[in-house]
Amino acid sequence: MPSTTWNRHHILSLADFTTFEYNAVLQTAASFQEVLSRRTKKVPTLQGQVVANLFFESSTRTRSSFEIAAKRLSADTLNFAAATSSMTKGETILDTAKTYLAMGTDIMVIRHREAGVPQAIAQEMDRLGVKVSVLNAGDGQHEHPSQGLLDLFTICTLIDPAQPRIELLQGKKIALVGDILHSRVARSNIWSLIASGAEVHLAAPPTLLPKFFSEYLGEAANTGKLFTHWQIEPALENADYVMTLRLQKERMTAHLLPSLREYHQLFGITRAKLKLCKPNVKVLHPGPVNRGVEISSDLMDDPEFSLIQSQVTSGVAVRMALLYFIGSGRA
Ligand SMILES: N[C@@H](CC(=O)O)C(=O)O
Numbered sequence: 526m527p528s529t530t531w532n533r534h535h536i537l538s539l540a541d542f543t544t545f546e547y548n549a550v551l552q553t554a555a556s557f558q559e560v561l562s563r564r565t566k567k568v569p570t571l572q573g574q575v576v577a578n579l580f581f582e583s584s585t586r587t588r589s590s591f592e593i594a595a596k597r598l599s600a601d602t603l604n605f606a607a608a609t610s611s612m613t614k615g616e617t618i619l620d621t622a623k624t625y626l627a628m629g630t631d632i633m634v635i636r637h638r639e640a641g642v643p644q645a646i647a648q649e650m651d652r653l654g655v656k657v658s659v660l661n662a663g664d665g666q667h668e669h670p671s672q673g674l675l676d677l678f679t680i681c682t683l684i685d686p687a688q689p690r691i692e693l694l695q696g697k698k699i700a701l702v703g704d705i706l707h708s709r710v711a712r713s714n715i716w717s718l719i720a721s722g723a724e725v726h727l728a729a730p731p732t733l734l735p736k737f738f739s740e741y742l743g744e745a746a747n748t749g750k751l752f753t754h755w756q757i758e759p760a761l762e763n764a765d766y767v768m769t770l771r772l773q774k775e776r777m778t779a780h781l782l783p784s785l786r787e788y789h790q791l792f793g794i795t796r797a798k799l800k801l802c803k804p805n806v807k808v809l810h811p812g813p814v815n816r817g818v819e820i821s822s823d824l825m826d827d828p829e830f831s832l833i834q835s836q837v838t839s840g841v842a843v844r845m846a847l848l849y850f851i852g853s854g855r856a
């Protein structure tokens with residue numbers, strides 16, 4: 526493990542992540558990936574601690590990979606799903622969090638459809654003066670920091686498996702394609718990719734590209750490394766990596782697309798469109814995928830181009846690293 530002076534108590538956003546923190550996560554995740562390749566995949570790091578997965582919105586990979594990550598670190602895990610909880614009887618979100626606090630929870634991993642819920646719970650825990658850490662597992666359209674970090678790890682370990690570091694992306698061209706407007710994954714990735722010195726190209730139909738990005742990103746928008754396009758071609762031209770994003774139908778309040786067929790024709794990633802990119806281009810997608818919409822089905826399953834399965838695998842080691850950093854200070 527690298528020696529660190531990690532001071533962050535909650536992980537809510539990548540907006541203020543430092544190069545030191547990115548590299549600490551990347552290097553520690555690489556160490557955990559080595560642990561996960563052994564026959565005995567467990568370390569005692571968080572023995573006796575309780576990690577509660579409080580998911581107020583659906584998830585497959587984030588919830589399960591936080592659970593297995595916590596178990597590999599020897600923590601005890603609690604899983605909560607809103608639909609089968611006492612929230613159906615009227616209990617509030619904060620009272621739910623306090624209930625888990627009363628059971629001895631040390632780390633709360635929180636996903637909610639509204640932006641700001643993990644932050645509100647973190648504030649309440651701080652106000653109560655308890656040493657509980659909150660990890661944002663996706664809040665509305667705002668951020669999905671662990672996804673941004675696992676995407677970074679997936680690319681960096683491909684370039685240098687032994688020493689993944691954020692600097693490896695400097696000068697690389699990365700295209701983010703699809704429903705940028707509703708995507709918290711896009712927002713977290715934009716922070717990490719800008720911090721890396723990569724050239725970031727966002728491509729989406731005008732209805733799915735937010736107009737307020739420069740305001741949201743503040744100074745970061747002025748690095749000269751962030752570009753937006755209403756067509757896919759300029760984003761794909763000579764790209765090293767393509768991140769395609771799911772159409773977030775559950776967050777769309779208006780009719781924003783003519784048809785899925787037309788969307789696929791214009792913005793779906795296919796072998797033909799990849800010809801515009803560098804020859805060894807790789808494609809990422811955070812999942813879940815609408816096969817044949819954001820990406821053609823055959824391309825999704827082609828290991829020569831698709832990093833989708835390795836993103837899921839990376840998620841376990843990266844989430845172990847995050848739990849390690851916020852959990853090991855309290856033992
Ligand atoms: N699973 C990711 C991406 C998606 O759902 O499209 C998220 O929760 O943000």
Ligand SMILES: NC(=O)OP(=O)(O)O
Pocket residue numbers: 583584585586587588663672811812813
């Ligand atoms: N990528 C991601 O967050 O997937 P889930 O919604 O399945 O957790």
